[in-house]
Structure formats: C-alpha cells, structure tokens
Amino acid sequence: MGEYNDRVAEIQREWARERPDLDVAPQGVIGRLHRLAGHLTDELVAVYRRHGLGEGDFDVLAALRRAGAPFERAPKELAGHTMVTTGAMTKRLDRLEGAGLLTRRSSEADGRGRVVALTDRGLEVIDAAFAEHMANERRLLGSLGAREVEQLEALLAKWLADFEGPRPAA
Structure with missing residues (x-):
C-alpha cells in the first residue's frame, strides 16, 4: 500500500487491520478509479445539463x-x-x-x-456542448502534467483492451 491519505487509504488500513490475511493493495487502484469515475461523471454531466442535455x-x-x-x-x-x-x-x-x-x-x-x-x-x-465538454475535460486533467496524461492514457488503454479487446488500427 502506498502512503496516501485519502478515503481509499483509510479503507485499506481498516481492511488490513481486520483481514491481515488478505492483500488489499488492489483497492488502491480500483477504489480510487471507482471514486474518481463518480467525480468525473458529476463534472461531465454538469456541462451537458447547461446545454439542456442528459x-x-x-x-x-x-x-x-x-x-x-x-x-x-x-x-x-x-x-x-x-x-x-x-x-x-x-x-x-x-x-x-x-x-x-x-x-x-x-x-x-x-x-x-x-x-x-x-x-x-x-x-x-x-x-457548443462539445466545445465546452473538451474545455472541461482539459480542466479536469489540469493537475497532471503532459507526460503524466500521456502515461495514464497509455496505461488505461492497455487495461481497457483486456476487457474490450484491441481495436483495429484506423
């Protein structure tokens, strides 16, 4: 487990205390992705609503x-x-x-x-909605550097291919 101080780390510490026989390290990634997905959805939907869309x-x-x-x-x-x-x-x-x-x-x-x-x-x-959507996505990635965004995209694309399979080249 990394040395992070967020809700996921707190949950991991509790599980590690209660079930020391289990490796809870995967929660560090999955839990954070799950929580992040919820936050991102809220931020994306707010833009759609401003344009009268779901x-x-x-x-x-x-x-x-x-x-x-x-x-x-x-x-x-x-x-x-x-x-x-x-x-x-x-x-x-x-x-x-x-x-x-x-x-x-x-x-x-x-x-x-x-x-x-x-x-x-x-x-x-x-x-209009798509232009604002792209600006919003750029804002949401703002705390990451260009190289971090590139690395994250590559990792997520690799992992997503495990579920959906690779896409043929365009």
Whole structure:
C-alpha cells in the first residue's frame, strides 16, 4: 500500500487491520478509479445539463455529429456507437426529436429502414456542448502534467483492451 491519505487509504488500513490475511493493495487502484469515475461523471454531466442535455442525449448527438455531414445514422448504428440498448435508444430519440434536435425519416436506400439526423438546432447544440465538454475535460486533467496524461492514457488503454479487446488500427 502506498502512503496516501485519502478515503481509499483509510479503507485499506481498516481492511488490513481486520483481514491481515488478505492483500488489499488492489483497492488502491480500483477504489480510487471507482471514486474518481463518480467525480468525473458529476463534472461531465454538469456541462451537458447547461446545454439542456442528459449524458445519453449528449452521446446520441455526438455520435450523429461524428458521422460527418449530413450528420445521420441508422438507429441500430447509433445504438452501437453509444453502447445503449435499442429500447433505451428509442426513448432517447423520442425525447431529442421532441426537443427539435433531430429528425427521423425513412431510409432512401432501404424503405423499411429509418435514418436519424441532426437538425440545424441539434448541430448548434452539440457543437457548443462539445466545445465546452473538451474545455472541461482539459480542466479536469489540469493537475497532471503532459507526460503524466500521456502515461495514464497509455496505461488505461492497455487495461481497457483486456476487457474490450484491441481495436483495429484506423
């Protein structure tokens, strides 16, 4: 265990006292990542709210924006880009369509299929929200140096690949 003085270190000391037979060192990383994820989510969601969006709404609009002009994708494709079930996606699309941020229409390529597209207003909202989101993420990393950010990103990418597998090179 490192010599840190935070809530995780306190928990580790308590467990080490109560269960000296167990190595609680993994809590140092996992516990801190878990707590940090909660704090980061709170900070990220605050930006989305300022733009009238929830976390899932931001994801959908961002996935459409990343598609490039004409900023559209099929609902199934959207679900894949946002890690949302198709049932949850339908509710989200209903809400965003009701807010005037996207439209749904029949696919020209496949009359049975549907296409979801950003409206002009949706494009304005996601562009503004994403710009603030990037500034916020930069602020959240502000206590780390450039080299530390680089190292942390590499470590997290390596670890994430254990769960999700490596992605093919672009």
